[in-house]
Amino acid sequence: MRKLPLWLKLAAGATFAFLYVPLLVVVAYSFNDSRLNAEWVGFTFAWYRVLFNDAEMLLAARNSLFIALVASTCATILGTLAGLAIHRYRPRWLPLLVITPVAMPEILLGVSLLVFFIQVLHLTLGLLSVVLAHITFSIGFVAIIVRARLAGMDESIFEAARDLGASPWQTFRLVTFPLILPAVVAGFLMSFTLSIDDFVITFFTAGVGVSTLPLQIYSMIKIAVTPEVNAVSTLLMLLTLVLVVVASRLDKGFMKGGE
């Protein structure tokens, strides 16, 4: 690699520090043996013990995982189908329709889903409404990733399968699906992290009964940023990091924009 000038290295270092130091501070304080996020006293796992004995927190975590699993599974199926359709039929409006929720301000999406669920569907807010909301904003991500993968493929492999006597279903099962599988899994993981982390849309669509991890953290910091919040944030961060790394490993186009 070319040697970088000093000022560029400093600028890069400052940028990364700005991005990651706050996260590292949270991680550090989650192991701090003090009620206050003020000074370093000593190392402890106490806050993690508190965390794993906090029934409300555990319920919120269970809700989050359940929502993320169901929502990202549905979003992956629908998003993959959308990606395939966009690639195959090149419809004029479908890409826009699928991708708009991705670009839409979350607050707007949250408010409109709330209104839609209550006034149009007469739905009681709860797990179902949160799942539906999360599917809504995840489909677009999956569709984009799957379509990017398809766009990089030589169209003639599908013709070859057809010419060799494969039915459309056989072509999908034996050729198309195995080739887009990394993108599908990457899309799933992406939806999963989006769902686990989502606050704004969840806040509007969860109603009073249901709490998720981000909602629970928010309600706790209204009082004070306790080390327990640091601990749960650290775990959430770790999960997200693992999922993003796995997703990017699976689908190179996901990070680098095509192979």
Next chain:
Amino acid sequence: MSIRVSHLNKRFGNFVAVDDVSLEVDSGELVAFLGPSGSGKSTILRIIAGLETADSGSVFFAGQAADHLHARKRGVGFVFQHYALFRHMTVAQNIAFGLRVQGKSPGEQGARVHELLDLMGLAGLGERYPGQLSGGQRQRVALARALAPEPQVLLLDEPFGAVDARVREELRHWLRRLHDEVHVTSIFVTHDQEEAFSVADKVIVINRGRVEQAASPAEILDHPATEFVARFIGEANVYEGVARGGQVAVGRLQVPADGLPDGTPVCAVLRFYDLKFWKEDQGIARVARTMTLGDRVKVEAVIDDGPVIYSQFPRRSSLLAGIEPGCRIHIEVTLARLYPHNVVEGITVSA
């Protein structure tokens, strides 16, 4: 199985890709579609395979109309220019694909794969992935895959376009030998005349979506049917002129035009090898330069009051004696082809 194509038409938007094409390929023949890029030759091939639908016209296999047959029911093996191998499958799985989707037993698949790996000189590579093979090997895998379901017809779209020159040469010989062994009716598309003439039994020259000539390689070389064929095939000088007194004047060079009425506009095509140059001080042209091309020498001369003319001779030819830049030469036209003149666009004349 014989193939007949009748009055085929295909447009892409405003572009006429195939313009009323009719042609025939006999059972067991190896035929080349030869033409410049964009001439529609690949489109015709894809219509025969059922990968593209014609706007009008019909394709017959052994006399039976196949227009309503889906590509997968046509029994046609297709080899794509860029191999189109399934990169997530091994070589053996690629070759077995056609048999697998037909529901053949693993035993049958294995036997056929083994047989084809041997036939293609790919023995021992069955467990590799396409990404681990060279270009030439990949193309042979693509061929094996197309042949595995024992198609009645084999179609190859620019099959050797993506490999380097030496491998291309090898694959050509190899396709010819394979065809002599398997005897499946085959059509391959190429823009390379050498490839068409050295491999095919019959060459169909295609230009701007039309068939210009369909004949044996020798027939096409000796009797080009149209001005396009004469210009496109071989290396030739092309001049436009008007017949006068049974001749067409190209500068001081008189090209024989027996029997043509005075005033007829013609296009004269003079092949390099239908010209003789020899040194003569009272000659009608002056040598501008000579170029050594391997075992041949190409001579560029300027006709007095006329254009440049090229010819080519074996390096040791007696005709070359004393020919050097600046000397004067005489030119003898042993054979001239004259075509009623109409402007042909988009043709690069090799000279």
